[in-house]
Amino acid sequence: MSLSEHLMMSEEVRSAIEGNKPVVALESTIISHGMPYPRNLETALEVEKAVRDNGGVPATIAIIKGVIKIGLNNEELDFLSRNKILKAEQVKGHIRIVPNKDDLEPVSSVPKNNILKASRRDIPYIISRKLNAATTVSATMIFAEMARIKIFATGGIGGVHRNADKTFDISADLTELAQTEVAVVSAGVKSILDIGLTLEYLETLGVPVIGFGTEEFPAFYTRVSGYNVNYRLDTPEEIAALITVKKELGLKGGVIIANPVPEEFSMDKETIDKAIEEALVKADKADIKGKDITPFLLAEIKNITGGKSLETNIKLVLNNAKLAAEIAVKMCE
Numbered sequence: 001m002s003l004s005e006h007l008m009m010s011e012e013v014r015s016a017i018e019g020n021k022p023v024v025a026l027e028s029t030i031i032s033h034g035m036p037y038p039r040n041l042e043t044a045l046e047v048e049k050a051v052r053d054n055g056g057v058p059a060t061i062a063i064i065k066g067v068i069k070i071g072l073n074n075e076e077l078d079f080l081s082r083n084k085i086l087k088a089e090q091v092k093g094h095i096r097i098v099p100n101k102d103d104l105e106p107v108s109s110v111p112k113n114n115i116l117k118a119s120r121r122d123i124p125y126i127i128s129r130k131l132n133a134a135t136t137v138s139a140t141m142i143f144a145e146m147a148r149i150k151i152f153a154t155g156g157i158g159g160v161h162r163n164a165d166k167t168f169d170i171s172a173d174l175t176e177l178a179q180t181e182v183a184v185v186s187a188g189v190k191s192i193l194d195i196g197l198t199l200e201y202l203e204t205l206g207v208p209v210i211g212f213g214t215e216e217f218p219a220f221y222t223r224v225s226g227y228n229v230n231y232r233l234d235t236p237e238e239i240a241a242l243i244t245v246k247k248e249l250g251l252k253g254g255v256i257i258a259n260p261v262p263e264e265f266s267m268d269k270e271t272i273d274k275a276i277e278e279a280l281v282k283a284d285k286a287d288i289k290g291k292d293i294t295p296f297l298l299a300e301i302k303n304i305t306g307g308k309s310l311e312t313n314i315k316l317v318l319n320n321a322k323l324a325a326e327i328a329v330k331m332c333e
């Protein structure tokens, strides 16, 4: 089979790409593994709307029954949102990568599907076995580039985990940013990661980190991290120009556009730091490792903050979708 037989675009996305219209890629891990049902589905729809409201065409990406889908319909978004939620004990031992195992009781009675989490290394297995998977930042970038989509909006990117000196846990998002030519709009990285090491690693990989209207690299739930971006730009035009120049020079890899959560939705740094510490201790005790860590921590932080972190998460994703659409529009001019 050729690439085109593995990859299916919606009609809307195909004609937008062919007509050089502004298309914004969106990831699906955030739907299947980053937020609980039904807020995840509502958010996926709202994010697509935010792209449209700002002049763009949304292209949410996932793998459905072994086919790479670029641009999902509402039925597919609904399917992805009803992912099985497993208890910590079930997550242990990487049970999540076992397909069609229905001896696991979902915590809630609604979610029922088995949606894997795909980064670069998971793609050949998932596609050859015709499985379903949500795409992380790395896999979404790969598929966006295949589809010639130049910009992508997410919540936060993966990075260097705390204790990476012992665990070697560094998200595949970073090496993807080094080699795949898609600009990624995010609200920075969560302090579940080591933000300083993440920025050092990005420098080594040659990935520009641009702050939108800020000198400080944002820490997802809060605008404050104590670390600086490489450069600050204040308009979508300036960012579009940087992305275009990088392409003209043939410099491979992505660009990180760090877009702080709007002030009114930003969480208090002390509150969120405490919640993160608590969640990290719990993950360590439950011996959660590898790809299960990020979804586990997100769910724990949500519980500890009484749902507040989820609301902030939603607002910042919407904010990123808006900016990505604005940049995409400028890139098409």
Ligand code: PSU
Pocket (backbone or CB within 6 Å): 027, 029, 030, 033, 034, 119, 135, 136, 137, 138, 155, 156, 157, 158, 159, 170, 171, 172, 173, 190, 220, 290, 291, 292, 293, 294, 298
């Ligand atoms: N950050 C979030 N929410 C998420 C993720 C990151 O705030 O859902 C997801 C993204 O899809 C990212 C992935 O690519 O987690 C990184 O996973 P890991 O840390 O296992 O590389």
Ligand code: MN
Pocket (backbone or CB within 6 Å): 169, 170, 171, 172, 290, 291
């Ligand atoms: Mn990891």
